[in-house]
Amino acid sequence: MQVRRAEKAGFCFGVKRALNLAMITTRERDGPVYCLGPLIHNPQVMEKLAAAGIQEIAGVEEARPGGKLIIRSHGVGPGILAAARERDLKVVDATCPFVGRAQKLAHSEAAGGTLVVVVGDKNHPEVQGIVDWTGGRAVVVEGPQEAQKLPAVAHMAVLAQTTQPLANFQAVVDVLQQKAGQLKVYNTICHATGARQQAALELAREVDVMVVVGGASSANTRKLAALCRQAGVPTYQVETARELDPAWFRGVKVAGLTAGASTPDWIIEEVERRMKELGEMVAVEENIKDTSVA
Ligand code: F3S
Structure with a gap:
């Protein structure tokens, strides 16, 4: 056969980068090292990381002040970063640069008063992080049917969870074109x-x-x-x-x-x-x- x-x-660029940063952090550590949620969705790799001394936590409040906190490739919102700072944690930001771009776009559009629409899964941490960067004002839609229910507004910007299929994103864009006076389209899908x-x-x-x-x-x-x-x-x-x-x-x-x-x-x-x-x-x-x- x-x-x-x-x-x-196998590994994409963002995951490889996050893992490298995590390994460097464990080598240079001078206190506890935490990761907010599983660094990657692979139990075998997570076992290796745990053996190297990375502790997975569900919330910043579980970390000991003074430790290091690795942010995984999905990224987080500014609320979590502020909570980490308040707890005196040193942040190692392994947010994938492609996710970081979506966060920045969402943040600047929302700050300018534009309604930001994110095409993706509202329960996914990447999407939750992007929404946080808009102060919770972005709307998440899974597909064109949900997009149909949005109100008509003068200024709208649409972007996507990085793992979205292009066809779904395009179908939402087609619907929003009828809803918005002016629509800015940011294709943030990662290839x-x-x-x-x-x-x-x-x-x-x-x-x-x-x-x-x-x-x-x-x-x-x-x-x-x-x-x-x-x-x-x-x-x-x-x-x-x-x-x-x-x-x-x-x-x-x-x-x-x-x-x-x-x-x-x-x-x-x-x-x-x-x-x-x-x-x-x-x-x-x-x-x-x-x-x-x-
Ligand atoms: Fe991977 Fe970053 Fe794309 S984590 S799937 S390279 S958005």
Whole structure:
């Protein structure tokens, strides 16, 4: 069995950068190091970070004054930064620069009195952070139907959660064009997500089975798996090589492999190695069966 990896898979630039900053912070530490929420949605990496001394906390109030607080790539609002300062925490800002750009745009548009519309998931920390930068005045819509319900206003600006599909963003823009006297459109979608999705889809069309590696709670990993299934290929999502099942590779000539943006290379490589081993194992079993039938 041949195993083919998607052209773009695994860590994106923002996650890699956040992880590097976190590792540098642990090496230079002179007190406790905290991370607000999981630094990345991958339990295996989080275990390694915990072993390196990074403590995950749910709120700034859990941190000991004087410690360091790592802000993950999703970013946070100014309220949390102010609370961290008040608690005498040193902030290590690992906000992805693409998210930072969306925050700045939202902040300056809201400050000028423009109604800011964010296309995305209102429960996602990245979106919550962006809304905070508008003083809570931005409106979040998931798609064009919700956008239809917005009132008509003179000045509106629209931007997107970085992981939004372009088609959904465009559909919202089309609706808002009818609602706003003047609409400023900021496409803040990051291409890392789109490029991974495109590469996964192209590969899924050429293979007999797809394996998608990533944290079970990682939204972008689940989205990759859903896209591969939509392409009509049997698709399995795993966190580690241990979860691979030989039965998935029976009769398979070519297997595809991709990974979410929070999956490190060492896990992808482990899964690839194991897939090749299982492929060989299954081929031997099938050969034995054929010989005994003959
Ligand atoms: Fe940044 Fe894009 Fe990754 S916004 S965190 S590089 S998915």
